[in-house]
Amino acid sequence: xxxxxxxxxxxxxxxxxxxxxxxxxxxxxxxxxxxxxxxxxxxxxxxxxxxxxxxxxxxxxxxxxxxxxxxxxxxxxxxxxxxxxxxxxxxxxxxxxxxxxxxxxxxxxxxxxxxxxxxxxxxxxxxxxxxxxxxxxxxxxxxxxxxxxxxxxxxxxxxxxxxxxxxxxxxxxxxxxxxxxxxxxxxxxxxxxxxxxxxxxxxxxxxxxxxxxxxxxxxxxxxxxxxxxxxxxxxxxx
Numbered sequence: 001x002x003x004x005x006x007x008x009x010x011x012x013x014x015x016x017x018x019x020x021x022x023x024x025x026x027x028x029x030x031x032x033x034x035x036x037x038x039x040x041x042x043x044x045x046x047x048x049x050x051x052x053x054x055x056x057x058x059x060x061x062x063x064x065x066x067x068x069x070x071x072x073x074x075x076x077x078x079x080x081x082x083x084x085x086x087x088x089x090x091x092x093x094x095x096x097x098x099x100x101x102x103x104x105x106x107x108x109x110x111x112x113x114x115x116x117x118x119x120x121x122x123x124x125x126x127x128x129x130x131x132x133x134x135x136x137x138x139x140x141x142x143x144x145x146x147x148x149x150x151x152x153x154x155x156x157x158x159x160x161x162x163x164x165x166x167x168x169x170x171x172x173x174x175x176x177x178x179x180x181x182x183x184x185x186x187x188x189x190x191x192x193x194x195x196x197x198x199x200x201x202x203x204x205x206x207x208x209x210x211x212x213x214x215x216x217x218x219x220x221x222x223x224x225x226x227x228x229x230x231x232x233x234x235x236x237x238x
Contacts (some may be wrong), residue, residue, distance in 0.1 A: 006047035009038050013048060013168070017057050017072050028058065028066045074136065075228040082220075083159045090130055097156040098125040102144070109141050112206060113170055113214050116228075122147035124155050127191060135226040137191045139219040146170065146215040161207075163215070172207045172215075176225045179203045179229050192223050199224055 003011075011220045017021050028116040034045045049066060052058045076089045086093050103123040110117045124140040133142055140155070146168050154163040184198040194200075200211065206216045222229075 005040060006044045007039060007051070007088075007091055008046035009034075009044060010051040012038070013052060014055070014057060014074065017052070017068055018074060022068050024072060025063075026068050030066065033153045052156065054230070055089060065214065073225060076130075076226060077142045077228050077230040083161060086128075086158055090135075092157060093130050093135070094130055095126055095128050095156050095158050095160075097152055098127055100124040100155060101215055103141075105141070109217060112204075112217050113143060114212070115143065120144050122150065126156065128158070129190055129192060130226065132190050133223075133226065134193075137188075137221050140216070141218075142216040145210075170209055170215075173210055174208045176206045176208070188221055193220070194223070201227065201229060203229070 009235055010202070013022070013028075015129075020030060025029045028034070031042055031045050031049075031121045037148050043089055049058065049060070053060060055074055056073060056077075057069060058066050058230065060066050071203055077085065078179070100121050101123055105113065105117055105119045105121050107116055107117055110119065113119075113121070117125050122140070122142040122144060125137065127134055127137040129135065137227045142150075142164075146164075150164065151167075154160065157163045161172075180202050182197050182200050182202045184192070184194045184200050186196060188194065188200060201224060203218075203222070205218040205220065207216040209219075
């Protein structure tokens with residue numbers, strides 16, 4: 001995944017903040033000084049600062065400047081478009097395919113995908129890492145008639161939805177998402193190195209190719225120290 005210039009600037013600033021070179025509560029240099037220091041345009045600096053603000057590392061104060069938040073920790077803000085969020089905020093994130101096989105649909109999965117419990121599904125487990133840190137892992141369930149052409153390499157792509165659509169020659173109509181606060185299970189503890197019972201975010205995404213025709217379900221588990229779920233509404237005024 002290519003890294004834009006503003007993402008490169010954001011990454012350098014992020015590293016300085018997390019390493020304490022820009023201490024908690026301290027005001028960052030002005031946009032003009034940052035432009036000079038990084039030899040980039042003001043637009044690039046503003047885009048970089050916008051990323052860090054979304055990640056809750058900095059706060060902008062009107063008429064005063066941009067400040068490092070108290071006790072800053074990085075959290076990747078995810079919207080329903082996981083690939084787009086990662087491309088914007090964590091372009092170096094990598095994905096590993098842990099397992100893939102054919103399974104009989106569990107009852108609740110069968111209900112969600114509107115298939116019988118005897119139906120065969122493609123099942124996969126994947127883990128996403130930032131550097132060496134596991135920040136998310138997911139379980140994938142796809143109807144067999146929408147998985148016949150998928151390869152292991154495609155399943156391991158961060159932009160899997162795009163790869164899936166291309167391989168199977170289809171375009172999803174909708175994606176429905178629900179997010180729940182849960183606690184770490186033994187398998188989550190193994191993946192993330194967190195104590196069992198720690199609060200955790202879990203999302204279920206269901207992709208439909210037509211009304212009342214779901215074809216894929218993804219259960220995603222997010223490390224609470226690195227991922228936050230966000231949403232944004234654009235209001236259209238007449």
